[in-house]
Every structure is written in structure tokens, then in C-alpha cells.
Amino acid sequence: MKNIARMKLRWLITGSMLLALAGLSVYTAIMPKARADERSLAVGEHIITVHDDGQSKGFITKKQTLREALAEADIKLDRNDRTEPNIDERLVANSYNVNIYRARTVVVKDGSQLTKIITSYRTGKQIVKQAGIVVRDEDILTLSQSNSPMRDSAAEVLSIKRATPFNFDFYGKKATSYTQAQTIGEMLAEKHIKMSANDIIIPNKDTKISRGMDVRLYRNGTQTVTVDEDIQFETEQIKDVNRDKGYKEIQTKGVNGKRTVTYEINVQNGVEVSRREINSNIIQQPVKQVEIIGTKTSATFNGSFAEALARLRSCEGSYTSDTGNGYYGAYQFDKSTWGNFGGYNNPAQAPADVQDQKAWETYKRRGWQPWPSCKIKMGLQDIYR
Numbered sequence: 001m002k003n004i005a006r007m008k009l010r011w012l013i014t015g016s017m018l019l020a021l022a023g024l025s026v027y028t029a030i031m032p033k034a035r036a037d038e039r040s041l042a043v044g045e046h047i048i049t050v051h052d053d054g055q056s057k058g059f060i061t062k063k064q065t066l067r068e069a070l071a072e073a074d075i076k077l078d079r080n081d082r083t084e085p086n087i088d089e090r091l092v093a094n095s096y097n098v099n100i101y102r103a104r105t106v107v108v109k110d111g112s113q114l115t116k117i118i119t120s121y122r123t124g125k126q127i128v129k130q131a132g133i134v135v136r137d138e139d140i141l142t143l144s145q146s147n148s149p150m151r152d153s154a155a156e157v158l159s160i161k162r163a164t165p166f167n168f169d170f171y172g173k174k175a176t177s178y179t180q181a182q183t184i185g186e187m188l189a190e191k192h193i194k195m196s197a198n199d200i201i202i203p204n205k206d207t208k209i210s211r212g213m214d215v216r217l218y219r220n221g222t223q224t225v226t227v228d229e230d231i232q233f234e235t236e237q238i239k240d241v242n243r244d245k246g247y248k249e250i251q252t253k254g255v256n257g258k259r260t261v262t263y264e265i266n267v268q269n270g271v272e273v274s275r276r277e278i279n280s281n282i283i284q285q286p287v288k289q290v291e292i293i294g295t296k297t298s299a300t301f302n303g304s305f306a307e308a309l310a311r312l313r314s315c316e317g318s319y320t321s322d323t324g325n326g327y328y329g330a331y332q333f334d335k336s337t338w339g340n341f342g343g344y345n346n347p348a349q350a351p352a353d354v355q356d357q358k359a360w361e362t363y364k365r366r367g368w369q370p371w372p373s374c375k376i377k378m379g380l381q382d383i384y385r
Helices: 002-038 066-072 124-131 184-190 305-316 352-366 372-378
Strands: 046-052 055-061 082-084 095-101 104-110 113-119 140-145 156-161 164-170 173-179 199-202 214-219 224-231 235-244 248-252 257-268 271-284 289-296
Touching: 046 066, 055 066, 066 095, 104 124, 113 124, 124 140, 124 156, 173 184, 173 224, 173 257, 173 271, 224 271, 305 352, 305 372
Parallel strands: 046 095, 104 156, 164 214, 235 289
Antiparallel strands: 046 055, 082 095, 104 113, 140 156, 164 173, 199 214, 224 257, 248 289, 257 271
């Protein structure tokens, strides 16, 4: 019995050690990636995390656009694929999450009409817009997996259930309306139209709605007026900390909606003395405007060039700077760029006016490009050449 107990104890200790080793292996596998993501980035470097069909991949790049960064990482895109942010977005932030939407074939079924489209969009409204198919707010769009991919030659099917059109006389205002309802009573509920005791609907509420039928709603014994009014669109602002304050981009343009409003008016001696809204019918929903606005604050400087050089020196170094990092002087030239200017091999040994002259000649050729970090930090503008 004692031997059995000892054997069990050995197995328990061995199993615990194996679990500890396995945990250490997982930790070791995970931590290098975390350190790679969290390490201090060099100037011009960006962390890119790509989400592509359920898989994620991260890498660091110095490329200037997302298109160049994906090509560098050997991530191939079809011409119909789509990315968020846009493929030609300039990389200005430290890190980006990039979604890749792969294009696929979708069959759009609109009654007996079939339309095949290669699309990267994921919602019905986006797909029909790309296909150039006009739909109304009352139409129902259903995107689903195909029951027969071989027959449809596509894995997904977008079905359009068209609303029924009818002629609606709404308190004297005539227009073509659309509904998914089966009866007139259901149509009134769908459109949130509430009838008062004095209102009359023709035909009655139980009547089945058919294509092109006439429906009339009016009020007895009351003077009414019906007008069309705009519904002001809302504005949503998305703050982008990577864009300068004052930057504004309209991502989705707002469009006012329309509603038909019926007022009960009180007229005395030919003069309207009061007006009360008694009903309304929204005939077009407003489209919300979406704006991207910059929130980054950066002090810009537009003084004289001498003042600009002084600001640059306060960021780069002193005239005698020689820290052993391969860059020298007030403007941190390397010896290759300096090129024995003024007869001095080491920029830090050259007089101040010689270093200033070299900085001026370099700026004339290349702007502030040789000093990218200090240009941003000090708010230097390229306005002197």
C-alpha cells in the first residue's frame, strides 16, 4: 500500500511539472508579441493589426500608406476587395486596426429579375446601391446563405420583397405611397396614423390592399390644410485624434426627410387665428450626416526663418552637441549629410553661422523633411522656400 501511495505521489508531482512547463511555453509564445506591440516605436513606424476573414495578423511598418504597408506584408487584395480604413489612407497614427472585406458573388433576387454582383459589402442597402437597384424605405432586404449554391452560382442571396404601391389621399394631399401591410387597417398602424372619431377612411380598414388601389382619409366638419414639410437631418460627429483641430470631412452627406402634415385651422373673418397639428405621415426618412472632425492640437509656427531655426535647435540640440550617436551640432547632421561643409569635418566643431547656413541650404532643397519629429513637435510650416 505504501508503494502504491508513493507511485501516486510521483505521478502527481510529474503531472504538475508538465502543466507548469506547458504554461511557461504559452507565456513565452505570447509575451514576445505583446512586447513587440508595446515597445517604443521609432520615428515613422506604425503598428498594423489586420483582421481578414476571422484571422488577425500584426506587423510594424514604415510605409506611408496602407496600400504600401499591406504589400510589404505580402497581404494580397483583389480589385473588388475593400478595406477600412481606405486602402490609400496615409498612415499618421502610431497604430491601426485594419478590416479587410473580401469580395464574393451575391445574387440579387428582385421578383423574377436576377442580378449577379461581385461585392465586398455586407449589408443589403450597400449591395443594391452598388448594383444600381433602386429600393424604397418600405422594401424589405434579406441577405442569406443560398440553399443551392450550384444553382445560384453564389453562396449568398439578397432577396428584395417589394412594398405594394397605392394612391393615398391623405386629408386632401394626394401621393403614391408604399406598404408591406395586407389591409388598410394594418397600413395605418404601419405608418403610425391615428384616426379621430371624426375621421373617415375609404375603403374600410378590413379591405385588402392591392396594387394601385385608391385610399382616402378625410375629416368631416373640420377645416384642414395639408402641407409638405422638411424633417431636419441629424449630424453625428466622429472625433479623430490623428487629425488636426479644424479638419472636417463629410463621410455621409445629410439629407432632409419629408413629411406630410395636416393642420386643423381656425379662421375668423378670413383670418387664420390658430393652427393645430392633427396628423402627420413621414414619406421620406432623413439621412443622418456623419462628419469626421480633427481634435489634435498642434501649435503651428509661421515667424521668420531665423526664429524657425531657433525653435528647431531647441528641439534638436546645441551647436556643440556631440553625444556619440553619429549626429552632431545644433541640427543633428550626420557626417555624410554635412559633407565637410565650410571645411569642417565635424558639424559640432563648425561656428554657429556655418551650421545655420547649412541648415538653410538643406531646408531649401528638402524642407523640414530631415527633421520630421521636431517639425511636428515645434509646429514648423514649410513656408520659407
